[in-house]
Amino acid sequence: MSTIRMAALALLGTTALPTFAQQKMPATRRAPAPNFAVSGQLSHAPAGTRVLLATAGRQPVVLDSAATDAAGRFRLRGAVPGPDVYVLQVRGQRPTTGLALAPGSRLQVRADAAQLWRTGEVTGSAEAAALSALNREHARLMAHIEELAQQRGQTADTAVQRRIQRDWDATMAAFGAANLRLARGSSYLAPYAVYTYLSGVGSDVAFVDSATARYARQWPASPYTKKLLQLQDRRRATAIGQPAPPVVLADPQGQRMALSSLRGQYVLLDFWASWCGPCRQENAHLVQLYRQYRAKGFAVYSVSVDSKKADWLKAIEQDGLTWPQVLDEPGERSVAANSYDVMEYPTTFLLDREGRILAKNLSGAALDKKLAELLP
Structure with a gap:
């Protein structure tokens, strides 16, 4: 797994899990009998601090919420259909944390209200304790990565840079080892660990495939087993030699443009975003390649995953991008996520x-070399 991918996923507790507040189960639906309870005590949580528990995903559903008392204590109850990773949040605080919860769970949480992910200690089940320990380990390693990144920007000394790189590599290896321990375990968290942390671009495909086969036998109903099986399907669909899955998205003028409209040329399908630094750097290189090879039969079809159209349009203008540009659709209709399994940017x-x-993920000199072979 790439350093960028691993570091980004390590921040799951602070950036990737959703903020939620409004969506609840419909009032007209008869609520199932409660089958779990989560009690806890938070420091730095004045009386009335709201604590929420919800499903994970793009459209989270709040299972229960409660206000803390003067001592920071709270209690949540509700029903879950099966073992899964849910999301705990203090309203008004961006950091959230994953919580391993199953029917029958009786969990206890102790944490700093402003640092759930970094400080949360959960007891009451082996799975909940293991996940909270992994969260704290990720937080510790990520803090060290941030420290190393700061040091790297403050020195030009080659020897110091080499030392920082060795430390960086060792820390990233520790990330991988922590995730593998959970992935190789015998709890329902194993599929969660592989899908969430170990299945990205550059991952060990053989390990992911063998793990998925085991999970399909042991935990076929796990939502993460199902996601891993879907991931295998997408990877097979985007293997070398396969026809590229269709893409039809809107250009800056709102007109739908199909990837297939460029058939007959060598096409670089490029997934990017205006906020992605490496994408913007590669754009400058693509501008040169496009000028050099366009007349020989080279085309680019860029798919932006920007959430703000204005940012996308500004980046197109700033970078001087003159080839076809389209904007991906968010959520469940995302081409990047659902058809091409794109989990980091840029991906080509x-x-x-x-x-x-x-070919996949050609950039820089590797892309230069390939185009020189194809279009001499």
């Missing part, structure tokens, strides 16, 4: 003249 697919996938 080079297509042949018939629309088959020739």
Whole structure:
């Protein structure tokens, strides 16, 4: 797994889990009998601080919420259909944390209200304790990565840079080891660990495939087992030699444009975003390649995952991008996530003249070399 991917996922507790407040189970639906209870005590939580528990995902549903008393104590109750990772949040605080919860769980939480992910200690089940320990380990390692990044920007000394890089590599290896311990375990958290932390671009595909086969036997109903099986399907669909899955999205003028409209040329399908620094750097290189090879039969089809159209349009203008640009659809209809399994940016697919996938994630000198071979 790449350093960027691993570091980003390590921040799951502070950035990737959703903020939620409004969506609840419909009042007209008869609520199932409670089958779990979560009690806890938070420091730095004045009386009336709201604590919420919800499902994870793009459209979280609040299972229960409660206000703390003067001592920071709270209690949550509700019903869950099966073992899964849910999300605990203090309203008004951005950091959230994953909570391993199953029917019958009786959990106890102790944490700093402003640092749930970094400080949360959960008891009451082996799974909940293991996940909270992993969260704290991630937080500790991530703090060290942030410290190393700061040091790296403050020195030009080659020897110091080498020392920082060795420390960085060792810390990232520790991330991987912590995730593997959970992935190789015998609890329902194993599929969660593989899907969330170990299945990104550059991952060990053989390990992910073997783990998925085991999970399909042991935990076929796990939502993460199902996601891993879907991931395998998407990877097979985007393997070298396969026809590129169709893409039809809107350009800056709102007109729908199909990837297949560029058939007959060598096409670089490029997933990017205006906020992605490496994407913007690669854009400058693509501008040069496009000028050099366009007349010879090279095309680019860029798919932005920007959430703000204005930011996307501004980046197109600033970077001087003159090839076809389209904007991805958010949520469940996302082409990047659902058809191409794109989990980091930039991600590219080079297509042949018939629309088959020739190569993946070519950039810089590697892309130069490939185009020189194809279009001498």
